[in-house]
Amino acid sequence: MDLNETKMMLVISRRLIIFAILSLVLTTILFALSFVFQQRLMLSWLVFECGIIGGFVSIQQRLKYIDIEEMQLLSQSWFSILMIPVYGGIFALVLYILFLAGLVQGHLFPAFYVPEFDTPPTTQNVVAFLTTTYPAQGADIAKLIFWSFVAGFSERFVPQIINDVTKRDTK
Template identity: 50%
Template sequence: MDDRQENLQKVTKKLVVFTTVILVLIFGYLILLSLLCPWDSCAGHEKPIVLPFVFTSGLVGGFVSIQQRLPQIAADELRVLSRSWVSITLIPINGGIFSVVLMLIFISGILQGQLFPQYEPRPLNSLTDVYDWIKHGIPKTSTDLAKLFFWSFVAGFSERFVPQVIRTAAGKAQGNTAKDD
């Protein structure tokens, strides 16, 4: 086996191990929640399940993205990747973080349209309301939830997507500020 193939296998193994550990932790958390308080008997204590799934969708998107790019990576860079857990795990972790940021962008209404999930506005008058918002931060319909998961995957898969949305929104905000002056 040549050096390139060996490095490809090392990187792939590390990615699979990392992603598996994260998925086990997230789903273990959800299982633990359901054991501590079954879904139908938690009077007033609904579980915040959307956020872990959004993060997971972004994480998996980042995993798929790096897996697809591995064959095109130069031998020197592949060698570095094969020796570093941080370099390998950074892309999927960024994907998970970007997916959560994208969810906030959707909730805020900064990015709207037929292709994006819709949310009901919720009044926030106290810290308890914020906690309730986190617990109930679910899109309007099941179709909107599917859109959220799809775009969460895209946020992880296309690492430039969310930063571009942020830059575009910031540019529009700066343009509006200039018009107000």
């Protein structure tokens, strides 16, 4: 690796660290406010943040293996660096929805307490769903955090699950 590549890698790494720290600070503030005001913890924020962190770790690990053109793009553009972690957060939220919908289930995945809906469903049912749906046990919270990180870390993980679910449902 030549001096120019090393400089670009350092610029990218610094930017990744800055964004990761800002993201963690923002999430810490949101969690602190929920505890201080004794409000329910917004799991969607936690899921999104874990996906973002997974994306940051993924980029950092791949830096040694990317070609010079991509490294130049990443070192010159803040937006390019943010794209992968933000996609990781979005993929983590999609995976969360797949868990809640029961489309991804099993011992390795989190189980959730989901309130019953009336027939026909009411607005209160939707409000209850949005405010009282939580992982069933402590281990399920840990599983949710883990899989959210994986969704951000592995770019192909959630798209592959979506592909598998759509194939399964069309058979």
